[in-house]
Amino acid sequence: MxxxxxxWRKFRRRKSDILLRRYExxxxxxxxxxxxxxxxxxxxxxxxxxGYMYLSGGDFINSLYMTVITIGTIxxxxxxxxxxxxxxxxxxxxxxxxGIGIFTTSATVIVRVFFKKDLxxxxxxxxxxxxxxxxxxxxxxxxxxxxxxxxxxxxxxxxIKAVVITPDSSVEEELRENGIDxxxxxxxYRDEYLxxxxxxxxxxxxxxxKDDAEAIxxxxxxxxxxxxxxxxxYALVSNEELVEKLYQIGASRVVDREQVLASRLVxxxxxxxxxxITHLFxxxxxxxxSDMDIVELYVDENSPYAGKTLSEIDIGxxxxxxxxxxxxxxxDLEVNVRGSTRVYPGDVLIIFGKEKDxxxxxxxxxxx
Amino acid sequence: xxxxxxxNHFFILMALTTNISFLIYPHPIEIVITVFANLTATIxxxxxxRALSTELLATSLVADLHLIxxxxxxxxxNVDEAISLAYGALAANIVSVILFVIETIIDTFTEE
Numbered sequence: 001m002x003x004x005x006x007x008w009r010k011f012r013r014r015k016s017d018i019l020l021r022r023y024e025x026x027x028x029x030x031x032x033x034x035x036x037x038x039x040x041x042x043x044x045x046x047x048x049x050x051g052y053m054y055l056s057g058g059d060f061i062n063s064l065y066m067t068v069i070t071i072g073t074i075x076x077x078x079x080x081x082x083x084x085x086x087x088x089x090x091x092x093x094x095x096x097x098x099g100i101g102i103f104t105t106s107a108t109v110i111v112r113v114f115f116k117k118d119l120x121x122x123x124x125x126x127x128x129x130x131x132x133x134x135x136x137x138x139x140x141x142x143x144x145x146x147x148x149x150x151x152x153x154x155x156x157x158x159x160i161k162a163v164v165i166t167p168d169s170s171v172e173e174e175l176r177e178n179g180i181d182x183x184x185x186x187x188x189y190r191d192e193y194l195x196x197x198x199x200x201x202x203x204x205x206x207x208x209x210k211d212d213a214e215a216i217x218x219x220x221x222x223x224x225x226x227x228x229x230x231x232x233x234y235a236l237v238s239n240e241e242l243v244e245k246l247y248q249i250g251a252s253r254v255v256d257r258e259q260v261l262a263s264r265l266v267x268x269x270x271x272x273x274x275x276x277i278t279h280l281f282x283x284x285x286x287x288x289x290s291d292m293d294i295v296e297l298y299v300d301e302n303s304p305y306a307g308k309t310l311s312e313i314d315i316g317x318x319x320x321x322x323x324x325x326x327x328x329x330x331x332d333l334e335v336n337v338r339g340s341t342r343v344y345p346g347d348v349l350i351i352f353g354k355e356k357d358x359x360x361x362x363x364x365x366x367x368x
Numbered sequence: 369x370x371x372x373x374x375x376n377h378f379f380i381l382m383a384l385t386t387n388i389s390f391l392i393y394p395h396p397i398e399i400v401i402t403v404f405a406n407l408t409a410t411i412x413x414x415x416x417x418r419a420l421s422t423e424l425l426a427t428s429l430v431a432d433l434h435l436i437x438x439x440x441x442x443x444x445x446n447v448d449e450a451i452s453l454a455y456g457a458l459a460a461n462i463v464s465v466i467l468f469v470i471e472t473i474i475d476t477f478t479e480e
Contacts, residue, residue: 025417032415039411046404050397058396060443 019186019196020129027122033113037106044071044099051091055082071099125185132182132198135161140197142188142218143208144171147236147257149178151206163197189217191225199225204232207251212242216249223250293355295362296327301345311339319361321353376416379409380424380468383431384461391454399442399450403435406457409464419478420471424464431460 048067053060062080069076070092078084083092113119139155141148144166152162161182164175169185186193188209199205205222209215219233232252237243246254299305305313316322325335329346343349351358382405390398410428413421434457442450 028415028417028421030415035411035415038414039408042404042407042411046400050400053396053400060396060400060439 016195018192023122023126030113030119034110037109040102041106044102048095052080055088056080070096071103073100129196132163135198136201137203138163139204139206140202141206141208147208152180165193165197189214189221191221194222194225207235212239219246219251220249291355293358294352295358297349297351299343299345299347305343306345308343310337310341320357321351321361323349324352325350376412379405379412380464383409384465387454387458387461394447394451399439403439406431406435418471419474420467424467427460427464431457
């Protein structure tokens with residue numbers, strides 16, 4: 001019978017926990033500074049108590065009390081038997097001489113460790129990383145500025161959680177004031193921070209960086225970790241030349257911030273007479289304060305809609321949503337759709353309706 | 369030779385041995401030394417970041433929380449109650465020693 005061989009292996013730790021372990025190590029290191037003052041304090045209490053016990057013939061409680069009031073500079077008097085004798089006073093003198101020093105030094109070190117090392121901040125970051133570890137289908141946003149604030153706010157309205165990674169830890173107060181619940185301070189293109197932000201379980205990443213090299217580094221690092229198409233990478237850039245490069249290294253969508261602003265503004269300029277409609281479509285398209293939504297549905301060969309007319313599909317009556325256009329497989333956009341319009345495999349249906357109706361439609365027809 | 373390790377291991381064992389000696393001969397000085405050894409062992413485990421440090425600290429705290437009431441109960445006259453609490457601390461100290469042996473083995477293999 002072959003003998004089983006047992007091999008010792010190093011325990012492999014999850015990459016998402018690297019940052020968590022680092023913070024935990026920081027906390028432990030800060031606590032380690034308490035060792036010496038606590039040891040000295042313990043030793044002073046032990047020697048003092050044992051000495052007074054010897055003098056008093058074993059009165060522990062009063063001996064401990066006498067030691068505490070001596071090294072704590074309280075000095076209520078000689079409360080233990082034997083402490084008012086010459087030997088007792090010699091002992092108290094020496095105990096006070098080094099005991100008071102130990103007590104005050106220890107108290108100073110303990111207070112310094114708690115305040116200077118900012119144990120509360122380290123503990124808060126550990127708790128934050130544990131909370132991020134539980135997130136799923138969230139978005140990671142790198143960089144912090146006005147755009148990030150709006151972005152997180154809009155995502156929150158749609159119940160999508162966002163984790164912000166920024167190297168600037170001085171904005172912590174501001175982040176909390178702006179209702180950003182999840183944040184990590186670190187260099188966004190470094191793997192450990194992306195892992196800590198839950199990139200493996202995230203739905204997407206938004207790169208909001210004004211530094212071109214940093215944007216390239218973040219997109220490439222993220223794409224190397226998540227090469228799958230399900231993970232969407234959106235990049236917001238100010239440099240037109242960067243757009244193509246970011247697409248090449250794996251960005252799903254690159255937005256030129258100046259171009260977007262200009263095109264949105266042009267929409268208002270060109271349609272001044274229909275500003276309400278422009279505004280409504282704006283809100284729907286950009287998922288702002290509106291209960292209306294617009295989604296696209298790809299019709300493949302196995303879809304129950306393939307080959308049917310819109311009146312046969314009849315999603316308007318079933319769910320209260322409407323097909324307002326069809327992008328045909330050859331790229332043509334058909335907006336004049338009627339009940340007799342037929343749907344073919346490869347088409348994309350553009351569906352418009354109330355958010356809750358769209359959700360119901362998606363749950364019952366798309367995700368079934 | 370790692371002097372910190374010697375110091376740590378010395379007090380872990382000292383916590384156990386002084387506890388046993390108090391149980392065999394319940395003397396006032398014995399219990400004071402036991403409490404001192406246990407508190408020292410606990411303090412030495414604060415800030416350690418080795419494989420089983422958390423578990424070791426937890427067992428030490430258990431022993432302390434048995435022995436600190438035991439010392440007051442003992443000097444207030446209830447020796448039986450103090451001894452029973454010291455038995456509880458003994459159990460925690462034994463677990464602590466077992467954990468420290470396991471940790472030493474893990475350290476030996478992971479240091480390679």
